[in-house]
Amino acid sequence: MARRGSPARLVIALSVAALLAVFLLYTSIAGGGTPVVQPSELTGQSGRVQLSGKVIGPIVGSARSAAGARFRLRDVEGSATVRVLYRGSVPDQFQSGRHVYLQGALRHGLFVAKPGSLVTKCPSKYTAKKS
Amino acid sequence: MPELGRAALVIALGLAVYACVAGGYAAWARRRRLAVSAQSALLAAFASTAVAALVLVAALARRDLSFAYVAEHSSRKLPLAYALSAFWGGQEGSLLLWLLVLTGFAAAAVALGRRAGQDIIAWVVPVLGGVAAFFAFVLVAVASPFATQPAPAEGAGMVPSLQNPYMLAHPPLLYLGYVGLTVPWAFAMGALLAGRTDERWIVATRRWTLAAWAFLGVGQLLGAKWAYEEVGWGGYYAWDPVENAALMPWLAATAFLHSVMIQEKRGMLKVWNVVLVSLAFCLALFGTFLTRSGVVNSIHSFTQSSIGPWFLAFIVIAVVVSVVLIFVRLPLLRSQVRIESLVSREATFLYNNLLLVALCLTVLWGVVYPLLSEAVRGQSLTVGPPFYNFFLRSFGLPLLLLMGIGPLIAWRRASLRALGRTFAWPLGVALIAGVMLLAAGAGSSIPGLVAYTFAVFVLASIAFEFVRGTRARRALGAPSWPSAFGALVAHNRRRYGGYVVHAAIVLLAIGIVGSSAYQTVGERALRPGQSMRVGDVTLAYRGLTERTAANASELRAHVDVIRDGRMVARVEPGKNSYPVERTTSNEMAIHTDWLRAQDVDVIADEINPTSGVVFFRVLVKPLVNLIWLAGLVFVGGALIALWPDAREERRLALRYESAAAGAPVAPPA
Numbered sequence: 001m002a003r004r005g006s007p008a009r010l011v012i013a014l015s016v017a018a019l020l021a022v023f024l025l026y027t028s029i030a031g032g033g034t035p036v037v038q039p040s041e042l043t044g045q046s047g048r049v050q051l052s053g054k055v056i057g058p059i060v061g062s063a064r065s066a067a068g069a070r071f072r073l074r075d076v077e078g079s080a081t082v083r084v085l086y087r088g089s090v091p092d093q094f095q096s097g098r099h100v101y102l103q104g105a106l107r108h109g110l111f112v113a114k115p116g117s118l119v120t121k122c123p124s125k126y127t128a129k130k131s
Numbered sequence: 132m133p134e135l136g137r138a139a140l141v142i143a144l145g146l147a148v149y150a151c152v153a154g155g156y157a158a159w160a161r162r163r164r165l166a167v168s169a170q171s172a173l174l175a176a177f178a179s180t181a182v183a184a185l186v187l188v189a190a191l192a193r194r195d196l197s198f199a200y201v202a203e204h205s206s207r208k209l210p211l212a213y214a215l216s217a218f219w220g221g222q223e224g225s226l227l228l229w230l231l232v233l234t235g236f237a238a239a240a241v242a243l244g245r246r247a248g249q250d251i252i253a254w255v256v257p258v259l260g261g262v263a264a265f266f267a268f269v270l271v272a273v274a275s276p277f278a279t280q281p282a283p284a285e286g287a288g289m290v291p292s293l294q295n296p297y298m299l300a301h302p303p304l305l306y307l308g309y310v311g312l313t314v315p316w317a318f319a320m321g322a323l324l325a326g327r328t329d330e331r332w333i334v335a336t337r338r339w340t341l342a343a344w345a346f347l348g349v350g351q352l353l354g355a356k357w358a359y360e361e362v363g364w365g366g367y368y369a370w371d372p373v374e375n376a377a378l379m380p381w382l383a384a385t386a387f388l389h390s391v392m393i394q395e396k397r398g399m400l401k402v403w404n405v406v407l408v409s410l411a412f413c414l415a416l417f418g419t420f421l422t423r424s425g426v427v428n429s430i431h432s433f434t435q436s437s438i439g440p441w442f443l444a445f446i447v448i449a450v451v452v453s454v455v456l457i458f459v460r461l462p463l464l465r466s467q468v469r470i471e472s473l474v475s476r477e478a479t480f481l482y483n484n485l486l487l488v489a490l491c492l493t494v495l496w497g498v499v500y501p502l503l504s505e506a507v508r509g510q511s512l513t514v515g516p517p518f519y520n521f522f523l524r525s526f527g528l529p530l531l532l533l534m535g536i537g538p539l540i541a542w543r544r545a546s547l548r549a550l551g552r553t554f555a556w557p558l559g560v561a562l563i564a565g566v567m568l569l570a571a572g573a574g575s576s577i578p579g580l581v582a583y584t585f586a587v588f589v590l591a592s593i594a595f596e597f598v599r600g601t602r603a604r605r606a607l608g609a610p611s612w613p614s615a616f617g618a619l620v621a622h623n624r625r626r627y628g629g630y631v632v633h634a635a636i637v638l639l640a641i642g643i644v645g646s647s648a649y650q651t652v653g654e655r656a657l658r659p660g661q662s663m664r665v666g667d668v669t670l671a672y673r674g675l676t677e678r679t680a681a682n683a684s685e686l687r688a689h690v691d692v693i694r695d696g697r698m699v700a701r702v703e704p705g706k707n708s709y710p711v712e713r714t715t716s717n718e719m720a721i722h723t724d725w726l727r728a729q730d731v732d733v734i735a736d737e738i739n740p741t742s743g744v745v746f747f748r749v750l751v752k753p754l755v756n757l758i759w760l761a762g763l764v765f766v767g768g769a770l771i772a773l774w775p776d777a778r779e780e781r782r783l784a785l786r787y788e789s790a791a792a793g794a795p796v797a798p799p800a
Contacts, residue, residue, distance in 0.1 A: 016485045023525070024496060033500060033512030050513055064656065064737045064746040089736050089748060092292060092363065092716045 034103065039073055040080035042106050051102050051111055055095070056081065063090045063118075073100070073111070082106070088115035133198060133277040136186035139179045140275070143230065144267035146176035150260030158253035158324065166253045170241050173256060176263055177234035184231045187224060187276050191215050196282040200224060206288035206711050208682045213294050219302040220289060222438070223276035228303065229419070230266040232310040237263060240314045240339060247318060247335035248327065255321035262313055265445050273438050291683070291709045291716040297357035304350030305377055309415040311343025312380060315387075316412035316453075319405045323456040328401055328463040333391045338773055340391075340408075344384040345769035351377050352762040363717035365652075365732045365750040367758070370519040372498045376418030379498075382491035383411035386484045393480055396542065401464040402457065403484070409453035410488075414495070416446045421498070472544040479537040483530065490526040494519065524578050528585060531640055534633050535589035538596055538626075557595055561588035579648035586637045593630045593637075600627075620771065628772025635765035638757045642728075645754025654736075656746045662693075666751035668731050669693040675705075675743050683707040685718070688735045688745045692722045699724070704735040704747070728756040 036050045053073035063069040068087040074080065076099060086102065094100065099121040104113035154169030156162070187200070191214050196202040204217040204224070219225045237259035241252055270276070315336040322332035354374070355367035368374060387407040393400045420442035457464070470477050497514045504512040539553045565584035573580045600619045601612065609615035620627045653665035662671040673689040687705035691698050702720035709716070722731040730752045737746040 013485065016489055020489050020493070023522070024493070033504060033514045033518075036501060036511040036513050062737060089364065089734070093290075093714060095714070 038075045038078065038080070039082040040075050040078055042082055042111070045106060048103060048105050048114070051082075051084075051104065051113075052076065053082075053100065055098050055100055057096060059094075059096060063087055071096075073102075082111050083109065084111045084113060086113040086115075086118055088113075088118065090118060091120045093120040094118065132186055132190065132195070133279050136183045136277040137271075137275065139183035139186065140227075140267060140270050140277075143176045143179040143183065143234065144264060144271050146172045146179060147234070147260050147263035147267050150176065151257045151264050152260075154253070154257035154260055158257060161253075163249075166249075166256065169256045169260065170252075173234065173241060173260060173263070174238040176260075176267070177231075177238045180227070180231045180234050180267075183270075183277075184218075184227055187218060187227060188215065191217055194286070196286050197279050198276075199278040199280045200276045202280065202283055202286045204287065204289060206286035206682075208711055209286075209289055209294075210681060212299060213289055216293075216299050216302075217289060219306065220293065221276075223270070223274045225302065225306070226266060226270055226274055226438075227276050228306050229310060230263065230270060232306055233259075233266060233313060234263050236310055236314055236339075237317075240317075240336070244318065244335040247322070247331050248325075250325040251318065251321045251327055251332055251335075253321075254324040255317050258317040258320045258324075259313065262317070265441075269438055269441055273441060285711060288682075288709070288712040291707060291712060291714055292361050294682075295357055295361045297353045297360070301350055301353040301357055304346050304353060308343050308345075308347030308350055308377070309380065309419060311339060311346060312384060312408075312412050312415045314339040314343070315408050319408045320452065320456055323405065323460045326460070326463060328460065330391070330394050330398075333394060333404065337391070340384065340388060341769065341773055344381065344388060345766070345773075347377060347381045347384065348765060348769075349762060351381065352759070352765075356759060356762075359755075360719065360721065361716075363719040363734050365719070365734065365748070365752070370497070370516050373422050375494050375498050376421045379491050379494050380411045380414040380418060382487050382494070383407055383414055386487035386491070387411055389480050389487075390484050393477055397468055397477060399466045399468050399470070399477065400481075401466055402461065405453075405457055405464065407484075407488075409450075409457070410491075413446060413449050413453070414491070416442070416449060420446060474540070474545045474550070476537060476540050476542045476545075479533055479540055483533045483537060486526045486530045486533070490522060490530075493522040493526070527640070528578070528581055531582065531585040531589060531637070534636065535585070535592040538630065538633070539592055554592075557588050557591035560591040561585070573649070576644075576648035579644045582640055582644045586641050589637045590634060593634050596630060597627070621776075622778070624774050624776055625772050628768050628770070628774075631768030631771055632765055633768075635761045635768055638761035638764060642754050642757030642759075642761060645728075645757070646730075646752040649753050651751040653749045654747065656737075656744055659743050663747065663749070665731075665749040667694060668749075668751060670731075670733060670747065670749055672745060672747070673701075675738065675740065675745070677740075680707070682711060683709045683716075686738055686740065687718075688738065688747075690720070690733055690747075692731055692733075702731075702733050704733045706735065706738060723756060725756065727753065728760075729753045730755045 034048060034050050035045060036052060037045060039051070039053050042049070042051070051073065054076055055071055056074045057072050059069055059071045061067050061069045063086055068085050069090070071084055071086075072081050073084050084102065101117075101119045101121075102111070102113040103117040104111055106112075150169045150172040153165055153172070157165035157169055187198075189195075190198045190201050191205060192211065194201065194205060194207050194209075194214060196207075200221060200223050201217070204221045205214045209217075217224065219228045241256055241259070244252060244255065247255070315333075318332040318336045322328065351374075354377070358369070359365075359367040387404065390400050390404055390407060394404050420439065470481065472478060497518055501511045501513050504510060535557060536554075539557075541549060561584050564587040565580065568574075568580055568583050573583060597616070597619070601616045604615035604619045605612060609618055651666035653663055655663045657663060657672040659672055659674040662669050664670075669692075671691040671693060673691060675686065675688055677684060677686050679685070685705060685707050687703040690702050690704065692700040692702060700722040702722050704720035705718050707716045707718055708714075717734065717736075720733045722733070723729075724731070730750075732750040732752060734748040734750075735745050736748045739745070
């Protein structure tokens, strides 16, 4: 039997959509995401960033000691580098040559990472086909 | 041998293209024999893909390093089970697995989906053929698992963290889920192409959808278990894009599984259902794309891959096809029936759907945000766990509550008096539980307390339903209470299996809340003989030992776990070194207290073999084991719901025979 249309569904959907839009706008733009940068993009960045790069050279010191671990991070495909100071837990795969992420901020030319923020990328499985 | 594999894939491609093109023409021109041949082509494509798969399996089993794929993902020293699991460990192999499962499911779904009607099946075949053709094309032309090379002395091996039993099952189960979602989508598109907008395509694919959804759910849980035990950070879900890639289609499929009940029962939400199933399928493709393209930074990925653009193009095609078909058939999809009351089961299911889709889209937003922000602002921005956790709480808590309300509320319209009668008992139990939890100290986390209270409400509602139904069966003459209970479940497996699944989700919620909101963490460097206290346990470090395993050397710290002055366990956290892979893995030790459903996770974060000093990180996680128990309950509930029901089959056959004879298919009242 044909029934007169009910606005219930439309009202509900619009209300939720509006709520979601406000939430998302507020937290994602006003609330702010964290910039993702590589060492070459650090200049001019104030505040906390997510730094991505490849570990090059030796890793000096222990991340669990008061002095922390020091190493250099380089652009994944590039030559710009930055010195990094990190304290906290160290994932399995962390070693020279690995691609890592850290959160932190640049302080007088030294990237001081947030403790415990070091994450390594799994070695690539889905690589491009070799020619 | 590789030539056989390559040839098999080329044949599979040809057969899939035939199924798509010939099947499409047959459906359009109503050529029955041609349609049957297209259907047979799907089955033949499965057989050909199986041959290709067997070639790869044989190469992996033999450690034939002349296969580039085997050399890149395996080694001579790798134990056989892990060597075989390399099948899905890399790009090409995982795509082959996709195609194998897809062609197998396609052939089976078409053969078993006769109830949908020949007119729908005729269109389903070319849709499935088209999807299979895409994957076969990628395997033949872009990412072949049968590239060869001069065999090196040793393979690259497998990442040590993947050498774990859960990793044997996690990827194949996820693929069964991703690929399984192709079937309901193909039937939806087939129904639209055939101009059939009743619920026949839903009924024909109901078990496929449920099975795919269950595989995805269990696959994700196994992944979480792997992350918890193997990765060694004491957590199980990090909101990484690759993790989210499986969560998004699962959320969309959850919404779909609920809203189809409305269409079956009341003939409503037809447009919504085809939109949802399309969303679930496209998100499954998107998830596959995410893990291969490198477009989004993830700890799990994966450099820029050549198949990214192909996948993106295919996703665009799938989205466009879905949208165009829905738009063209919109007049047929419009329902004459409307929701009568905002307080009804239909409305509750709708709220549930909106929340699930909102959560799904929130996760999607978080995943693509870095891409969008870079495109709009020129700067890539990322959001992390605080973003996701905020929305999980915001949408998850109401969802939890609705799980308790939905099953008990009446269809069409519920009166306040009826609501009071129905919910008095569960509400009373929940309020008492809430007060007791508050007194026990759960108020340290308000969201946690609210979640626990809602969880008790849902469990009470489920128990109420079982008790009410069993009483009714007993009153109808069942000889005993157990037989009344058995008859209750047997006569409506879908409903009561669904309640069991709801109970599993509640257990999951309790486990997640307990292990995150109420966990205790401690960190300290210890020498042999020293101890530390975390929560209600003391960890006493005794010393280090080293031993050699099949493909690794293992360094272990011996730690006694002491509670109430009594040693309850000795655990051995440490590190493994893998010479072939030239890498180290962290081996977390877990002491499980089953009575408390609590874990004590001990991580040897840093070991100095010379001095014997170890930096320990210890997490005491209450109720975490309810998460894994939830997985078992989830599987049980899904099996109950999936179990064939001869009575229901007869009823449906009768209903659709009447339709075939000319009577319209009307939903039950």
